[in-house]
Amino acid sequence: MEGKPFALIGVNTNGYDPEKMKAVMQKENLVWRSFADQDRRIFSAWRVQGTPTLYLIDHKGTIRHRWIGSPGAQAIDSAIEALVKEAETS
Amino acid sequence: MKNPEPEGDSDYDTDDAPSKPKKPKKASSGMMAAILVIIGVAAVSLVLIIGGAVVLTIWLWPTREKVAQVPVQPRPEGVFPKGPFGPDGMPPNIGKPPVNPPGAGPAVGAAAPDIEAADMDGKRFKLSDYRGKVVLLDFWNEF
Numbered sequence: 001m002e003g004k005p006f007a008l009i010g011v012n013t014n015g016y017d018p019e020k021m022k023a024v025m026q027k028e029n030l031v032w033r034s035f036a037d038q039d040r041r042i043f044s045a046w047r048v049q050g051t052p053t054l055y056l057i058d059h060k061g062t063i064r065h066r067w068i069g070s071p072g073a074q075a076i077d078s079a080i081e082a083l084v085k086e087a088e089t090s
Numbered sequence: 091m092k093n094p095e096p097e098g099d100s101d102y103d104t105d106d107a108p109s110k111p112k113k114p115k116k117a118s119s120g121m122m123a124a125i126l127v128i129i130g131v132a133a134v135s136l137v138l139i140i141g142g143a144v145v146l147t148i149w150l151w152p153t154r155e156k157v158a159q160v161p162v163q164p165r166p167e168g169v170f171p172k173g174p175f176g177p178d179g180m181p182p183n184i185g186k187p188p189v190n191p192p193g194a195g196p197a198v199g200a201a202a203p204d205i206e207a208a209d210m211d212g213k214r215f216k217l218s219d220y221r222g223k224v225v226l227l228d229f230w231n232e233f
Contacts (some may be wrong), residue, residue: 005222005223005224006223006224006225006226007220007223007224007225007226008225008226008228009217009220009225009226009227009228010227010228010229010230011205011227011228011229011230012230012231012232013229013230013231014231014232016232018208018209018210018211018212019212021210022210022211024232025210028232030230032228033209033210033215034209034210034230035205035207035208035209035215036207036208036209036210037207038207038208041207042205042207043190043229044190045203045205046195046196046203046229047190047191047193047194047195047196048190048195048229049189049190049192049195051229051230051231052228052229052230052231053195053228053229054226054227054228054229055196055202055225055226055227056224056225056226056227057202057217057224057225057226057227058224059221059222059223059224060221061201061202061218061221062199062200062201062202063196063197063198063199063200063201063202064198064199065198066195066196066197066198076226080224080226083224084224087222087223087224
C-alpha cells in the first residue's frame, strides 16, 4: 500500500496516555499511527462495543464498511483495494 | 433406653380415654371458660395486628411517595467520574474498555465523525487530516 491513497489509523481503547500507549505499541510491535483516547471520548462517540472494531472510510470521509470483530485479512484487503481504486479514479 | 410404654399416639389416647368421662359437668364448664379466654385473646390479637398494620401504613405512606418521587439520574453515556483513580490517574477498570450502552455506532453510509487526539508521540492529529485517502480505522485494545 506504499504510495497508495491509504492509511491505517488505530484508536487505543485502554485509555492510556500517549507515552503508555507508545510503550504498549513497541511491546506489541504495532507500527501504525494511533489516537490515544485518554478520556475515552472517541470510544463513546463511536459507541465501540468491543475490540477489534474496524471501520473502512473512503477518501471522501464516508463510512463504507464496519466490522465488529475481524472479518479476516482477505475480506479487509479486498475491501480496501476496491476503495483505493475508487479514490484513484475519482 | 427401654420404654415400657407402647409406642404410638393412639395407645396414649386409649389410656387417657377412661379417665375423662369421670367428671363430665365440671370439665364442660372449665372448657367453656377456656374457649372464651382463647376467643378473647384471639380477638385482641387480631385487633392489635390489623390496627398495627393500619397505623404503620398511614405512618409510612408519605415516605413511600417521597421515595417514588426521587428522580432517577441517568448516568451520562461514556462519561467517567473525575477523581483520583489508580496510582496512574486512570479509571479503575484500566486495561479493559468500559462498556458502551448497546446500540450501533456510526453506520455504513454515514460521514465518519471526526476524531482529534494525540498520537503516540503526543502530537495531536485529526482523522479528517486523511481526507483524500482510504482509512482503515482500527479500534484496538491491549488485553
